[in-house]
Amino acid sequence: MSPTLRARAHEGRFAPPWVVLLRAFSSFSSAVIALAEREERPEGLDAFFKARSVAVIGASSRPGKIGHEILRNLALYEYRGRVYPINPRADEILGLKCYPSILDVPDEVDLAVIAVASEATPKVVEECGRKGVKAIVIVSGGFKELGGRFKDVEEEVVRIARRYGMRIIGPNCIGVFDGETRIDTFFQSRERMLRPPRGPIAFMTQSGTFGCTMLEWVAEAGLG
Numbered sequence: 001m002s003p004t005l006r007a008r009a010h011e012g013r014f015a016p017p018w019v020v021l022l023r024a025f026s027s028f029s030s031a032v033i034a035l036a037e038r039e040e041r042p043e044g045l046d047a048f049f050k051a052r053s054v055a056v057i058g059a060s061s062r063p064g065k066i067g068h069e070i071l072r073n074l075a076l077y078e079y080r081g082r083v084y085p086i087n088p089r090a091d092e093i094l095g096l097k098c099y100p101s102i103l104d105v106p107d108e109v110d111l112a113v114i115a116v117a118s119e120a121t122p123k124v125v126e127e128c129g130r131k132g133v134k135a136i137v138i139v140s141g142g143f144k145e146l147g148g149r150f151k152d153v154e155e156e157v158v159r160i161a162r163r164y165g166m167r168i169i170g171p172n173c174i175g176v177f178d179g180e181t182r183i184d185t186f187f188q189s190r191e192r193m194l195r196p197p198r199g200p201i202a203f204m205t206q207s208g209t210f211g212c213t214m215l216e217w218v219a220e221a222g223l224g
Helices: 003-010 028-037 066-075 118-131 149-164 208-220
Strands: 020-023 053-057 082-086 111-114 135-138 167-169 175-178 203-205
Touching: 053 066, 066 082, 111 118, 118 135, 118 149, 149 167, 203 208
Parallel strands: 020 175, 053 082, 053 111, 111 135, 135 167
Antiparallel strands: 020 203
């Protein structure tokens, strides 16, 4: 990463909307062991791709809802880290204990995936900062692309992220997928979109449609 990009990331600036990041490696089994045994907290981009724990803020018990599909992709498939649903109106989702706020989670949280209304996002990001979260993916839309007061909401989120030194991908994005650790913050279900195996390919795209199409093409071709 260039010094300029590293500086911007450290300041908590947003990545472009509809970012898709794919990283793939050669040994899934070693990734699981490394994830389970890692004691030090991941730093920088590793907080997105090698997170030991993920909180889904806005988790839902209703299939088809964004907060449900993200939680399902993390909790029921290959990711082996800890997953924490955050929903003040639920006790349990998909067999996992729910917490009213990320501040109520008893353990460290490396990565937070936010799927709440845009105007509720600054409060949630502030709580992530107080919790010590290193990285955030904001899948929610409704920020500066709508203009007016929504632009102000996004700027407030940026200020909070800078104050706590957090990195953010989003808003209005589908997030990240890692072929090694199987971190998967996409809100497309496995039935609707294939995921590729581990492998040597990595790519980034500003277009969510292109990113999803590319991932499916790679998966269908047996590439990783």
